[in-house]
Amino acid sequence: MPTTAPTTPRDLTRDSDLVRAARRQDVGRTPVWFMRQAGRSLPEYRAVREGIPMLESCMRPELVTEITLQPVRRHGVDAAIFFSDIVVPLKAVGVDLDIVPGVGPVVAAPVRTRADLDRLPELTPDHVPYITDAVEQLTRELGPTPLIGFAGAPFTLASYLVEGGPSKNHERTKALMHGDPELWADLCARLAQISGAFLRVQASAGASAVQLFDSWVGALSRADYVAHVQRHSAAALAAVDDLDVPRIHFGVGTGELLDLMGEAGADVVGVDFRVSLSDATRRLGPSYAVQGNLDPALLFAPWPALERRVREIVEEGRQAPGHIFNLGHGVLPDVDPDVLTRVTALVHECSTRS
Numbered sequence: 001m002p003t004t005a006p007t008t009p010r011d012l013t014r015d016s017d018l019v020r021a022a023r024r025q026d027v028g029r030t031p032v033w034f035m036r037q038a039g040r041s042l043p044e045y046r047a048v049r050e051g052i053p054m055l056e057s058c059m060r061p062e063l064v065t066e067i068t069l070q071p072v073r074r075h076g077v078d079a080a081i082f083f084s085d086i087v088v089p090l091k092a093v094g095v096d097l098d099i100v101p102g103v104g105p106v107v108a109a110p111v112r113t114r115a116d117l118d119r120l121p122e123l124t125p126d127h128v129p130y131i132t133d134a135v136e137q138l139t140r141e142l143g144p145t146p147l148i149g150f151a152g153a154p155f156t157l158a159s160y161l162v163e164g165g166p167s168k169n170h171e172r173t174k175a176l177m178h179g180d181p182e183l184w185a186d187l188c189a190r191l192a193q194i195s196g197a198f199l200r201v202q203a204s205a206g207a208s209a210v211q212l213f214d215s216w217v218g219a220l221s222r223a224d225y226v227a228h229v230q231r232h233s234a235a236a237l238a239a240v241d242d243l244d245v246p247r248i249h250f251g252v253g254t255g256e257l258l259d260l261m262g263e264a265g266a267d268v269v270g271v272d273f274r275v276s277l278s279d280a281t282r283r284l285g286p287s288y289a290v291q292g293n294l295d296p297a298l299l300f301a302p303w304p305a306l307e308r309r310v311r312e313i314v315e316e317g318r319q320a321p322g323h324i325f326n327l328g329h330g331v332l333p334d335v336d337p338d339v340l341t342r343v344t345a346l347v348h349e350c351s352t353r354s
C-alpha cells in the first residue's frame with residue numbers, strides 16, 4: 001500500500017481562490033484581502049497591542065497569531081497576511097531601529113559608508129525562530145485559508161537605512177546610488193539576502209504565498225530601476241524559487257515600472273490606484289496576474305460611490321489573466337472596519353461565477 005505524504009499547509013490551500021488566481025487558474029469568485037488588514041483599523045487589534053511596543057509584538061508568536069487572525073474572522077477575507085513589518089529582519093540582524101508611532105521606522109545610525117555595511121550581517125533562520133513558530137501556529141489555525149508571508153524589497157529597505165527613517169524625496173538614497181554605485185550594489189545585495197531569507201523562513205514554515213513590498217520604488221525612473229534595483233529585487237524573489245509559492249510584487253506609484261517589476265520574478269504584480277487594472281494588464285501582458293487596486297481613501301466615501309468603484313474593479317479584474325482584489329496601498333488607520341467587511345462581501349457577491 002503506497003504511503004501518502006502527510007498533508008502540508010500548502011496542500012490544504014492549493015485550490016484556494018487566492019492561490020488559483022495568483023497562478024492564473026480559474027476561480028469560483030474573485031479572492032480579496034487588504035494590505036494592513038491586521039492593524040490599527042481594528043479595535044480588537046488596539047486592545048491586544050495595548051502597552052506592547054510594535055517590534056516586540058512581532059516577536060511573540062501567540063500575539064502575532066491572534067492579530068493575524070482578527071481580520072480573517074471579522075471580514076471573511078480569502079487570505080491572512082502575516083502580522084510583521086518590513087523592518088523586522090533588520091532588527092533581527094542587529095540594526096538599532098525602532099518603529100515610532102505616527103512616524104514609522106527610525107534608524108539610530110544610518111548606513112552611509114562601507115564600514116556601516118560591514119556591520120550589516122546576512123540573515124539566517126536562527127535570527128528569527130519566533131517567525132517560524134508563528135507561521136506554524138497560524139497555518140494550523142488557518143487550514144484551507146492561505147497565509148501570505150512578506151518582506152520589504154531592497155530599495156525600500158535601503159531607503160529607510162540610508163535616510164534613517166521615512167523620506168519624501170529619498171535624496172541621500174539616490175545620492176548614494178549614483179555617487180557610489182559599487183557600495184550601493186553591495187548594500188542592495190545584502191538586503192536582498194536578508195529579505196530573501198526572511199521570505200524563505202515564512203514559506204518553509206508553511207506560508208502559501210509571499211509578497212515583496214517595494215513601497216517607495218515608484219520614486220525611480222525606469223533607467224535607474226533597471227540599472228540599480230531590479231536585479232536585487234530579483235535575487236530576493238529567487239530565494240523561494242524552489243518552494244512552489246506564488247510571488248506577489250507590489251509598490252506605490254509604480255505605473256511606469258510594472259512590467260519591470262513583473263520581470264524581476266513575480267507571478268502577480270500589485271497595482272496602486274493611479275493606474276487602472278486594464279492599463280496595468282495591457283502593460284504587463286498575459287504572463288502575470290494583477291492585485292489591487294481600490295484607492296484606500298474611497299473607503300471613506302458614501303457607500304453608493306464606493307460600491308460603484310468596487311464593481312468596476314471586479315469587472316476590470318475579470319478581463320485580466322488573474323485578479324486578486326486589494327487596495328492600492330495599506331488600510332488607513334481610521335477606516336471603519338465594517339466598511340471593509342461590506343467590501344469583502346460585495347466582491348464575493350459580484351464576482352461569484354455561476
Ligand SMILES: O=C(O)CCc1c2[nH]c(c1CC(=O)O)Cc1[nH]c(c(CC(=O)O)c1CCC(=O)O)Cc1[nH]c(c(CC(=O)O)c1CCC(=O)O)Cc1[nH]c(c(CCC(=O)O)c1CC(=O)O)C2
Nearest residue numbers: 035036037038039040081082083101102103104213215330
Ligand atoms: O502603531 C501601530 O500599531 C503599528 C502600525 C504598523 C506598522 N507596521 C504594521 C502596523 C499595523 C498597522 O498597519 O496598523 C504592520 C505591517 N506593516 C506592513 C505590513 C504588510 C501590509 O502592508 O499588509 C503589515 C502587516 C499588516 C497586516 O498584517 O495586515 C508593511 C509595511 N511597513 C512599512 C511599510 C512601508 C509603507 O509604509 O508603505 C510597509 C509596506 C507597505 C504598506 O502596507 O504600507 C513601514 C511602516 N511600519 C509601520 C509604519 C506606521 C508608523 C505609524 O504611522 O505609526 C510604517 C510607515 C508607514 O506606514 O508610513 C508600523
